[in-house]
Amino acid sequence: xxxVTQTPRHLVMGMTxxxxxxxxxxxxxxxxxxxxxxAKKPLELMFVYNFKEQTENNSVPSRFSPECPNSSxxxxxxxxxxxxxxxxxxxxxxxxxxxxxxxFFGPGTRLTxx
Amino acid sequence: xxxxxxxxxxxxxxxxxxxxxxxxxxKTLYGLYWYKQKYGEGLIFLMMLQKGGEEKSHExxxxxxxxxxxxxxxxITASQPSHAGIYLCGGRGSNYKLTFGKGTLLTVxx
Numbered sequence: 001x002x003x004v005t006q007t008p009r010h011l012v013m014g015m016t017x018x019x020x021x022x023x024x025x026x027x028x029x030x031x032x033x034x035x036x037x038x039a040k041k042p043l044e045l046m047f048v049y050n051f052k053e054q055t056e057n058n059s060v061p062s063r064f065s066p067e068c069p070n071s072s073x074x075x076x077x078x079x080x081x082x083x084x085x086x087x088x089x090x091x092x093x094x095x096x097x098x099x100x101x102x103x104f105f106g107p108g109t110r111l112t113x114x
Numbered sequence: 115x116x117x118x119x120x121x122x123x124x125x126x127x128x129x130x131x132x133x134x135x136x137x138x139x140x141k142t143l144y145g146l147y148w149y150k151q152k153y154g155e156g157l158i159f160l161m162m163l164q165k166g167g168e169e170k171s172h173e174x175x176x177x178x179x180x181x182x183x184x185x186x187x188x189x190i191t192a193s194q195p196s197h198a199g200i201y202l203c204g205g206r207g208s209n210y211k212l213t214f215g216k217g218t219l220l221t222v223x224x
Contacts, residue, residue, distance in 0.1 A: 002159075004156070006156075042213070042216050043202070043204075043214040045211070102147055102159050102162050103147075103159075103212065105156040105159075106156050107155050107156040108154070108155060
C-alpha cells in the first residue's frame, strides 16, 4: 500500500465509449501525475497538477482529458480512444515543496481498447 | 531531452546470488530514483540519490550514484524470490523533469 489508490484496476472499452479513471491519494501531497506505461517503452508522463492547477501537458491527444477537483483526487476522462491507447495508466503523487521529492505511485489501471 | 538507459534489459539469477543493475543518463542527474514494479502493478519507491558518490542501502539492496552524477547502480546481495520484479530508474535533469528508463526484469529462481 503506497497511499495512492486507483479505480478501476482493469477496464475494457470500445473506441466509441466514454469512461473515466479515478485516482485518490491519502498522503497529504499537493502534486498529482498521470503516466502511461506501454510495453517495451519507458514510462511516459502525461499530465501534472500542482495545487489543483495543471502545470504540464506532455502533448497528450485531446481524447484524454484530466480533471483535478482537489489535491487528493485526480481523474482521467477517456473518449473515442484508439487501440494503441491500450496500456497501464499510472497515477502518482508527491509534495510540491522541494523539487526532488519522490513520487508515490498507485497500482494502475490496465486499459484495453477494442 | 534526458534519456536513461538501463542494463541489462532482463536478468535471471539463482537464489542466493548477487546481482547489479545499471542506469546511465545522457545528462547530469539532479536526482536519481530507483523503483520496483511487480508485473502490471504500480511502482514501489526504493531509494533516492542526489549527491555525487552517494550510496544508500536498505536491507539487501544498495544503490550508488557516481561522482559525475550520470550513472547509478543497484546491487542486490544474496537475492531471494521476493526480489523478483521490474526495476526502474528515474532521473531528474536540470529542468526538474522526471524521466524513466525502460526497466530491468529480474527473475530469481529458487
